[in-house]
Amino acid sequence: MLRLTDLSKRYGDVVALDGCSFTIERGEMVGFLGPNGAGKTTTMRTIFGLVRPDSGAVTWDGAPITPDVRLRFGYMPEERGLYPKMPIDRQVAWFAELHGMPAEDARAATGRWLHELGLGERTDAKVEELSHGNQQRAQLAAALVHDPELLVLDEPFAGLDPLGVENLAGLLAERATAGTAVLFSSHQLDLVEDLCERAVIIDHGQVVLDGRIAELRAGSRRRYVDAEVIGGDTWWTGLDHIEPVQVDGDRVRLLTDVDVDLQRIVDAAAAAGTVRRFSFEPPSLSEIFREAVEA
Amino acid sequence: MNPLRTVLLIARRDFMERLRSRAFQISTGISLLLVIGVIVAPTLFGDVVGLSATVGVVGEDPAALVAALEEIAPPGATIDGTTFPDEAAARAALEDGTVDLVVTDDAILATSDTPSSFLAAATSVVAAQRVAERAAELGLTPQEAADLLAATDVPVERIDGDGGPDLAAQGIAFFASVIMFIAIVTYGQWILLGVVEEKANRVVELVLGAVLPRRLLAGKIIGIGALGILQLLIVGVVGFGTAVAVGATGVPTVIGTIAGSVILWFLLGYALYATAYAAAGSLVSRTEEAQNAAFPLTMIVMIPYLIAVTALTGGSELLRYVSYVPLWSPIAMPVRMAAGDAAPWEVALTLVLTVATIYVFVRVGGRIYEANILRTGAKGSLRAALRSLRD
Numbered sequence: 001m002l003r004l005t006d007l008s009k010r011y012g013d014v015v016a017l018d019g020c021s022f023t024i025e026r027g028e029m030v031g032f033l034g035p036n037g038a039g040k041t042t043t044m045r046t047i048f049g050l051v052r053p054d055s056g057a058v059t060w061d062g063a064p065i066t067p068d069v070r071l072r073f074g075y076m077p078e079e080r081g082l083y084p085k086m087p088i089d090r091q092v093a094w095f096a097e098l099h100g101m102p103a104e105d106a107r108a109a110t111g112r113w114l115h116e117l118g119l120g121e122r123t124d125a126k127v128e129e130l131s132h133g134n135q136q137r138a139q140l141a142a143a144l145v146h147d148p149e150l151l152v153l154d155e156p157f158a159g160l161d162p163l164g165v166e167n168l169a170g171l172l173a174e175r176a177t178a179g180t181a182v183l184f185s186s187h188q189l190d191l192v193e194d195l196c197e198r199a200v201i202i203d204h205g206q207v208v209l210d211g212r213i214a215e216l217r218a219g220s221r222r223r224y225v226d227a228e229v230i231g232g233d234t235w236w237t238g239l240d241h242i243e244p245v246q247v248d249g250d251r252v253r254l255l256t257d258v259d260v261d262l263q264r265i266v267d268a269a270a271a272a273g274t275v276r277r278f279s280f281e282p283p284s285l286s287e288i289f290r291e292a293v294e295a
Numbered sequence: 296m297n298p299l300r301t302v303l304l305i306a307r308r309d310f311m312e313r314l315r316s317r318a319f320q321i322s323t324g325i326s327l328l329l330v331i332g333v334i335v336a337p338t339l340f341g342d343v344v345g346l347s348a349t350v351g352v353v354g355e356d357p358a359a360l361v362a363a364l365e366e367i368a369p370p371g372a373t374i375d376g377t378t379f380p381d382e383a384a385a386r387a388a389l390e391d392g393t394v395d396l397v398v399t400d401d402a403i404l405a406t407s408d409t410p411s412s413f414l415a416a417a418t419s420v421v422a423a424q425r426v427a428e429r430a431a432e433l434g435l436t437p438q439e440a441a442d443l444l445a446a447t448d449v450p451v452e453r454i455d456g457d458g459g460p461d462l463a464a465q466g467i468a469f470f471a472s473v474i475m476f477i478a479i480v481t482y483g484q485w486i487l488l489g490v491v492e493e494k495a496n497r498v499v500e501l502v503l504g505a506v507l508p509r510r511l512l513a514g515k516i517i518g519i520g521a522l523g524i525l526q527l528l529i530v531g532v533v534g535f536g537t538a539v540a541v542g543a544t545g546v547p548t549v550i551g552t553i554a555g556s557v558i559l560w561f562l563l564g565y566a567l568y569a570t571a572y573a574a575a576g577s578l579v580s581r582t583e584e585a586q587n588a589a590f591p592l593t594m595i596v597m598i599p600y601l602i603a604v605t606a607l608t609g610g611s612e613l614l615r616y617v618s619y620v621p622l623w624s625p626i627a628m629p630v631r632m633a634a635g636d637a638a639p640w641e642v643a644l645t646l647v648l649t650v651a652t653i654y655v656f657v658r659v660g661g662r663i664y665e666a667n668i669l670r671t672g673a674k675g676s677l678r679a680a681l682r683s684l685r686d
Contacts, residue, residue: 048504050669067507071296075504081497086312097304098505100296142501 001025002150002181007046007056008205009039016042017053018205024183026149029176031192031213032185034202035293040185041078043202044152048075060150071099074148078155078185080139084128088119088138091127092145099146106145113141118167133164140168144175151175153184157191169195193285203293217282220291225254227269228277235272239265250276258282301506305514309489310522322481323526330534335541348413349375351385351394360398363420468633469604471557474527475626476600479564480593482523483572484585489515490576490668491585499668508665516569523565556632563646564625566653568592570660577667599623603630618645621652 002024009017017039024030034040045051047058048070060069083091089110096106114123117137127135136159143151151172157165165188173195176182186192192199193213201209209216225242228251229235236242236252241260246253250273256265262280269275283291313319352360357376364374377394379385385397389404396417397404403421405414430440493499502511531554575588599617603626618627618637624645631637 045500045669050500050503068296071505073504075501077497077500077504079497079500081499081501083312083493083498084496085316086308094304094308095501095505098301098502139501 001061002047002183003059003062004043004047005057005059007043007053007058009042009046009051009053015205017046017056020056020202020205020207022200022207022210024150024181026181027176027179028198029172029182029184029196031196031199032183032202033187033189033192033199033289034185038202038293039205040202041154042205044075044078044154044183044185047150047152048073068100071146072148073150073152074143074146076139076143076153076156080136082127082135082138082142085126087124087126088130088141089114089123092138092141095142096145099148101146109145109147110141113145114138116171117141132159133161136160136164140171148180150181151183153182155186156184157186157188165191189286189289190284199285201289201292208292209288213285216288217285220283220288221257221259222283222287222291223256223258223260224279224281224283224287225252225256225265226277226279226281227252227254227275229269229272230274230276232269232273232275235269236265239268298507298510301510302514302517305506305511306518306521309515309518313485313519313522314525319522319526323529326526326530327533330530331537334534334537347373347375348396348410349377349394350417351377351379351388351397353379353382353385353397353399360417360420360424363424364416367416367420468630471633472600472603472626472630474557475561475564475629476596478523478527478561479568479596479625482519482565483568483592483596484589485519485523486515486569487572487576487589488582488585489519490573490664491579491582491588494577494580494668495582503669508668509661511668512570512573512661512664516566516573520562520565520569524561527561556629560625560629563649563653567622567625567649567656568596570656570664574660574663574667577664577670580670595622596626599626603627615641619648621645621648624649 004023005021007017007020009015020039020043022030032040032043042051046053047065049065049067058065063069082088086094089107092114093103093106093110096109097103101109111120111123114120117140119134119137119141122130122134127138130138140156143153153172156168156172160168169191172182172184197212197214199209199211199213199216200207211219224245230250232250236244236254242254242256242265244252245255254265265280266278269278350357350360350364355378357378361374361376365372368374377388379388379397382397382399385394385399386404388394389397389406392408395405395413396409398417398421403414403417427437427440430443435443493502499511571592572589575592576585579585579588599614599620602611602614602617605611614627614631617623618631618641620627628637628642628645632642
């Protein structure tokens, strides 16, 4: 288990981390969310010893992270980069060896991963000769090749086409199922909601929300009614504790709260026109996110 | 993982990837051409008993004279002989350049085109023949004549120290200073560029996620240093082979005596400047700024080089003081040692000072490198370097 305890880091007057704490279990995939400048990258760099926190601690399985422990982690930095003139097979194998794999195993694992990531045909191409998408794949291979126990990916979905997003999502889910602890940051909140059971939201260097996404949503007092009522006009006027968020012809999204008498709303809609669609849902992860970081 | 294995993995990558690069192959090729040119050129244009020379003799068989000249000629030179019926014919041939020199009964005829070393050789051979003839006329046996001549070898003892600089040693010292300067500046720049490139294309963050900065630095310095030594060896061996092949006399023995000190001082000089170049590289973020970062260091290396090169014509007080400065010893000392004017205590002192300075540089340079290698954006400056030492 990865545990971050009360991490703080200042750069001059800028507070990057301000008591950031959370944990990740093996086999768990956690989405790491936060506005730009919230401290996501600094947190990830701290895990790899690239940033020394002013205070606080990072442990793996209860022990401090030594250089040897760190070899069992895989990392994909926000700023992608490989040696541009080095062929990808030699390069990925070198990273595997750097993480402690014997040369023989490193070569075998490199072949396997490059094949799996769809680079099997281009193993001897130099990184600079690859397309942007393929460079991203090679980068991923370098993070995965040594079969890490913890995988930390900074914005892994940025710049991928929809097919690439789908492939990567499948691959990460598979890693988590295999027992790897996976932490990735993203601004694509719908994707995180689909992919992860858990999310950690950070703002101004502090964790503002941390939990199972379903529980975070259910825990909100807000509820949204999405309805399509043909000929209903403004059927919701006159109801208490309800206000429109978005109106588009007969379609409307209404904000209300968890204690509202739902039956009265249903009745009002049915009385006003023909109900084509009616749902009563907690806020989406995006709405939870906005709520958390705007507060 | 064993730190040594990590360091060697880094070193292996830096060594192999550079060895495979076209830039390395081209620079090695150019160095080889330069060295071969420098060694071969003097034998083509210089005042050496040429690759061939012709001696003319009036009214006699030239075979004996040619044989005697060949005996003292440098290896590879050929001496031809021609007989002329009278002196007038010989003079004509000398004037139109058919022969380089003519020996008559009572004189040696030469022109201003006659190589001076060939003239000197012919003079001594003819003189020796005359002495032998006189000895025979006086009734001495060949053995007695030989003993008589041997007595004319007067030993010369120099009383101003141990031998004084000889020309071949000075020439080699000159080469030593040129090679030291080029090697330190070139391989220092390789390190600096290697550091800046890793930083500029961001791969350094991935590497440092698995490797401690000082191990990355150590591996890089060892890998590039090993490649530098390989390149020096290739150039050195080819240069030595060329020198032997064209018969540049004196070079082989002198190289033998100074090769040890050149290699030792190269290793020290490289160790001294490598971390400095790495630290300079860590302060900038883009390859375009790399030259600016290298400039102050190149200037520092250039000072002892210029002083050493200008001081070659004689022992220089300035060069002596310069050689005591640890930053400059690796370039100034091999020159003084090659010229034979460095006392053993001076060598020992500068070695100790240099090793101590290397220790300080590795500590300080390593600190600057560690503190700045992940920093991007702001332009590198001396102030940034000092700040990173304070933190």
